[in-house]
């Protein structure tokens with residue numbers, strides 16, 4: 001029963017089933033204290049009577065207890081037989097539960113009830129733990145307090161040696177951590193509020209620390225065992241491009257990241273780098289320079305984008321930049337024609353094609369390289385293990401991998417979810433960007449929004465209109481979009497204005513044509529769904545209108561907004577919503593209007609939604625902490641991370657005497673949670 005309901009299999013599990021609150025047994029309220037606003041209450045009283053009433057579904061056990069101040073009704077719908085067996089009229093009981101009123105009388109449904117024992121008479125502490133419990137268990141009479149009794153029994157027979165310290169003593173000392181045994185006792189049965197806090201602090205630190213040690217070891221292990229191609233030199237190709245064709249000066253952040261990549265790829269172990277940069281921070285050029293570095297060393301590169309549009313855009317942009325360079329670049333996507341595909345496959349095999357840009361089509365088995373040295377994955381957090389494996393299969397030595405994220409993720413999240421990867425941040429935008437102004441307007445003001453867009457178009461700018469994808473129904477989304485399209489058209493009549501539209505239902509060719517017309521400036525307005533979200537780069541576009549903005553998540557809004565503000569002109573993002581939006585949606589919109597900083601937005605997103613739901617993060621055990629939270633315990637995480645890093649750098653094998661207990665602990669725990677080698 002415990003197994004199924006609470007996943008408690010072992011004594012250790014029981015020990016790790018932490019109370020969600022403590023109650024002070026000496027705090028007994030009067031029944032007459034119960035008012036409309038009372039939440040949980042603890043009372044003690046004598047059982048007046050109990051009886052089973054009703055039939056079938058409405059069958060219930062009703063009892064009443066009485067103290068000096070009044071009478072309280074208790075009701076059970078489940079576990080009736082068991083509960084009733086333990087009730088003795090005239091005995092005194094301690095009752096705890098959430099109060100409510102039924103027919104004007106106070107009552108508790110499914111209270112926790114036990115024979116009343118005066119405080120301290122049983123030698124236990126004042127603060128008694130109450131454990132999370134399921135209704136099913138309660139129905140069987142195993143309530144939170146009963147679990148406490150089991151835990152108490154367990155702790156009383158537990159010897160400190162059976163709960164060996166797993167954090168090296170020097171670290172415990174440095175961070176003032178309570179010992180492990182002590183912390184485990186105190187979290188269940190605290191002797192004071194202060195020691196309870198210390199226990200919590202210690203256990204949170206432990207959770208983070210153990211996780212970080214594992215991640216660091218995985219990372220270091222990869223360095224040691226993985227052999228990889230070596231990019232030993234920066235040669236003519238890189239240097240020529242850098243001095244003659246680089247269209248701008250690199251930002252400090254871009255230079256730093258290039259250096260990191262240069263170092264990584266020169267060492268003979270495989271690079272696995274996550275590049276985090278805000279929208280528009282200039283990740284593409286970093287990708288290109290890395291590819292040139294590979295070419296200088298005789299290796300081919302591939303650049304993979306999540307959509308066909310984006311792949312094409314990369315291809316065109318890179319081809320343009322490389323037009324005077326002695327490197328061959330090709331575009332391979334699902335819609336590449338057979339003849340061209342044949343040519344590319346052959347070119348990759350005999351190394352007459354050096355760079356290939358494309359979609360997932362690149363990782364199909366049929367695509368083989370002569371000597372793939374670098375794989376870049378753009379605008380994606382996630383690139384599955386299976387997909388990586390497919391890439392590996394294309395080379396004798398695994399190629400270096402650079403993953404570029406679509407939008408930033410918070411540092412704490414990156415540290416836990418991607419802590420085994422090397423990780424770069426580009427937190428600097430190219431100079432000269434004018435910040436985007438973001439405003440919120442209600443749909444009732446649409447006409448004036450359209451007028452504003454008109455003045456921008458008159459100035460020679462372009463505009464996006466984005467409609468949400470309605471998750472429940474593709475048809476609805478489509479209708480929404482079509483309606484929107486008609487509406488936009490009525491405000492911007494042809495031939496004075498030209499509009500193109502893109503959406504997921506179009507055949508790729510049509511989508512591309514429409515997209516290309518906007519990119520080339522042939523159309524001034526692009527109406528679309530979120531297909532335009534990622535990566536699209538049209539510097540002349542200065543307005544982004546997002547319809548039903550309340551239906552978008554923060555990172556999506558930020559991505560969409562990132563489509564404007566890419567040129568030298570002032571840009572605007574207009575968030576249209578209906579008059580009534582939820583509090584959460586309003587909060588998102590306020591954040592968007594308040595900041596352009598993707599890292600700040602990511603932090604907020606994490607705060608609002610919690611770690612599990614952040615798009616693109618691994619749903620692995622990496623985020624399953626019992627006590628610690630990457631949102632609220634950031635400082636603890638930073639400390640644990642620092643401690644783990646230092647320790648692992650110093651002693652990769654954990655063979656030093658001071659680390660042996662930790663090593664043992666890790667070995668015992670192996671396979672008990674969702675950790676695995678994920679990169």
Ligand code: ADP
Nearest residue numbers: 248249250251279280281282283284285430537
């Ligand atoms: P993202 O990081 O969102 O992929 P891009 O690589 O598409 O950003 O770059 C956005 C725009 O900024 C492009 O037009 C690009 O040419 C330009 N850009 C990139 N780096 C610089 C720089 N150092 N100086 C000026 N413009 C730059």
Ligand code: MG
Nearest residue numbers: 283284379535
């Ligand atoms: Mg990009």
